[in-house]
Amino acid sequence: MENEYYGARVARLSQRMADANIDAFFTLAAPSMRYLTGFTGEEGFLLALQDEMHLIVDGRFTTQAQEECPWVDVIEYKGQFTSALAGLLISRRIHWLGFEKERISYVQAEQMRAALPSIAMIATEQVVEGMRAVKDARELELMRSAGRIADTAYDAMICRLRPGMAENEAAALLEYEMRKAGAQGTSFSTIVGSGARGALPHGIASDKVIEANDVVVIDFGVCYKGYMSDCTRTVAFGDQPRDVMDAYARLLEAQQLGLSRIQAGVSSRSVDTAVRDNLGEHDLSKYFTHGLGHGVGLEIHEAPRLSQGTDTVLEAGHVVTCEPGIYLPGRYGMRIEDTVIVTGGGYEPLTALSKSLVLV
Ligand SMILES: [Mn+2]
Numbered sequence: 443m444e445n446e447y448y449g450a451r452v453a454r455l456s457q458r459m460a461d462a463n464i465d466a467f468f469t470l471a472a473p474s475m476r477y478l479t480g481f482t483g484e485e486g487f488l489l490a491l492q493d494e495m496h497l498i499v500d501g502r503f504t505t506q507a508q509e510e511c512p513w514v515d516v517i518e519y520k521g522q523f524t525s526a527l528a529g530l531l532i533s534r535r536i537h538w539l540g541f542e543k544e545r546i547s548y549v550q551a552e553q554m555r556a557a558l559p560s561i562a563m564i565a566t567e568q569v570v571e572g573m574r575a576v577k578d579a580r581e582l583e584l585m586r587s588a589g590r591i592a593d594t595a596y597d598a599m600i601c602r603l604r605p606g607m608a609e610n611e612a613a614a615l616l617e618y619e620m621r622k623a624g625a626q627g628t629s630f631s632t633i634v635g636s637g638a639r640g641a642l643p644h645g646i647a648s649d650k651v652i653e654a655n656d657v658v659v660i661d662f663g664v665c666y667k668g669y670m671s672d673c674t675r676t677v678a679f680g681d682q683p684r685d686v687m688d689a690y691a692r693l694l695e696a697q698q699l700g701l702s703r704i705q706a707g708v709s710s711r712s713v714d715t716a717v718r719d720n721l722g723e724h725d726l727s728k729y730f731t732h733g734l735g736h737g738v739g740l741e742i743h744e745a746p747r748l749s750q751g752t753d754t755v756l757e758a759g760h761v762v763t764c765e766p767g768i769y770l771p772g773r774y775g776m777r778i779e780d781t782v783i784v785t786g787g788g789y790e791p792l793t794a795l796s797k798s799l800v801l802v
Contacts, residue, residue: 444480444513445513447580448478448479448480448511448513449513451477451478451573452478452490452495454573455467455478455490455569455570455573456490456492456493458569458572458573459490459492459540459569460492462540462564462566462569463538463564464538464539464540464564464566465491465492465536465537465538465539466489466490466491466531466534466536466538466539466540467489467490467539467540467541467566467569468487468488468489468490468527468539468540468541468542469487469488469490469541469542469545469570470485470486470487470488470545470546470550471542471545471570472484472485472486473574473668473739473740473741473744474488474542474545474570474571474574474740475488475497476668476740477570477573477574477740478490478495478570479495479497479510479511479514480510480511481497481503481506481507481510481511481514482506482510482668483499483502483503483506483507485499485500485502485503486498486499486503486507487499487523487526487527489527489530489531491534491536494515494534495513495514495515496514496515496516496517496530497511497514497515497516497517498517498519498523498526498527499516499517499518499519500518500519500520501518501520504516504518517530522553522557524553524554524556524557524558525557527554527557527558528557528558531558531561532560536561537560537561537562538561538562538564539558539561539562539563539564540564540565540566540569541554541563541564541565541566542566542567542569542570543565543566543567544567551563568745571744571745572745574739574740574744574745575737575739575744575745575746575757575760576757576758576759576760577739577759577760577761577783578759581669581739582759582761582783584666584667584668584669585669585671585738585739585761585781585783585792586792587624587666587667587669588625588663588664588665588666588669588670588671588792589671589673589781589791589792589793589794591620591623591624591625591664591666591671592620592625592662592663592664592671592673592793593673593793593794593795594619594623595616595619595620595622595623595625595662595664596616596619596660596662596673596675596795597795598619598622598623599612599615599616599619600675600677600801602615603615603652603658603677603801604652605652605653605654605656605679606651606652607651607652608647608648608649608650608651608652609634609635609636609639609647609648609649609650609651609652610634610647610648610649612634612647612652612658612660613632613633613634613646613647613662616632616634616660616662617632617662620662620664623664624666625664625665625666626664626665626666626667627664627665628662628663628664628665629663629664629665629670629671629672629742630663630742631646631647632646632647632660632661632662633645633646633647633659633660633661633662633674634646634647634652634658634659634660635647635658635659635775636650636652636653636656636657636658636659637650637652637653637656637657637774638771638772638773638774639775640656640657640658640659640676640769640774640775640776641769641770641771641772641773641774641775642769642775643731643732643767643769643775643777644661654679654680655678655679655680655682656678656679656774657676657677657678657682657686657774657775657776657799658676658677658678659674659675659676659767659775659776659777660674660675660676660677661673661674661777661779662674663742668740669739669740670738670739670740670741670742671738671781671792671793672738672742672763672765672779672781673779673780673781673793673795674765674767674777674778674779675778675779675795675796675797676690676693676775676776676777676778676799677799677800677801678799678800678801679800679801680800681800682799682800686774687799689726689768689776690776690799692721692724692726692768693721693726693766693767693768693776693777693778694778694797695720696717696720696721696766697717697764697765697766697778697779697780697797699716699717699720700713700714700716700717700734700735700748700764700766701764701780701782701789701791702788703716703717704756704762704764704782704784704788704789705756705784705785705786705787705788705789706756706757706758706760706784706785706786707755707756708755708756709753709754709755709756710746710747710748710749710752710753710754710755710756710762711748711749711750711752711753713734713735713748713756713764714733714734714735714748714749714750715750717730717734717764717766718730718734718750721766721768726768729767729768729769729770730766730767730768730769731767731769732749732767733747733748733749733750733751734748734749734764734765734766735747735748735749735762735763735764735765735779736748736749736762736763737760737761737762738761738762738763738781739761746760746762748762748763748764756784757784758784758785758786759783759784760783760784761781761782761783761784761792762781762782762784763779763780763781763782764779764780764782765777765778765779765780766778776799778797780792780793781793
């Protein structure tokens with residue numbers, strides 16, 4: 443059963459290898475290894491040939507790899523992984539070896555070149571990532587679970603959030619609730635940005651104490667069976683000055699507009715453009731300093747992107763975020779983010795948390 447599940451992916455990989463004119467494909471990216479074999483270890487080297495899969499691991503992972511993917515040939519290496527790799531490639535008379543240029547370090551590339559003088563190393567990109575962008579039914583179910591766990595954890599945290607708590611304490615409380623609700627961990631360092639720190643879009647929680655009149659940005663994600671969730675809410679303990687309340691209302695409207703544009707067949711850049719233009723009507727687009735969204739899956743940031751920098755036609759089964767923000771340096775920040783599954787007729791949200799600014 444598992445064998446067939448992963449076998450279908452390996453068959454698609456073989457087709458992509460043929461398209462790229464390579465007879466072997468090498469990856470050391472843990473999410474891609476997991477996607478192709480089910481191996482959950484954080485370190486290893488996967489070599490795919492047209493009809494064989496080899497996982498080269500060190501002694502920490504041998505038993506785990508054999509148990510998790512019994513249909514894969516597991517090779518334990520000592521010293522450098524390149525000797526095991528070279529042995530395989532030479533015995534199979536491989537000449538064209540594809541590797542992922544965005545995933546491999548300069549040192550690893552040098553080691554491979556030194557160990558494989560007779561092999562042509564072909565730089566590839568998006569070979570596995572391109573497959574991973576569209577999720578299958580089983581992956582979508584795991585992502586729904588991740589979203590539910592995140593919602594449960596946030597609800598448990600938010601009713602205990604109080605002025606006088608340090609950002610770190612709020613983050614710790616949220617992360618504790620994630621684990622308690624079934625998460626294996628966080629998908630990134632939890633962001634709690636209060637007051638002026640909220641204007642740092644990726645300012646992770648610090649020892650700053652949250653003040654009663656602060657606007658607080660909370661961006662958090664869980665990891666559940668390898669799949670990530672991603673959600674941001676912005677909250678305050680009481681009514682804010684008029685300009686802040688107005689900016690939040692504009693941001694919420696822009697986020698809802700973005701969500702309403704998400705649908706299979708739509709250009710990802712056009713969704714970003716619609717949100718940017720909407721904020722621009724209120725002279726707020728200059729404070730929206732990052733892309734609108736990104737894909738989520740086995741990694742927290744993956745294909746496709748919703749930004750001005752790239753353009754992709756959205757497909758059913760893509761899982762993407764919609765997360766406009768407004769950041770006034772030295773004053774405050776705000777962001778609202780939901781992760782959704784793209785469908786033929788629109789989208790299915792993976793998060794269902796309140797978006798009201800003022801906590802009651
Ligand atoms: Mn995000």
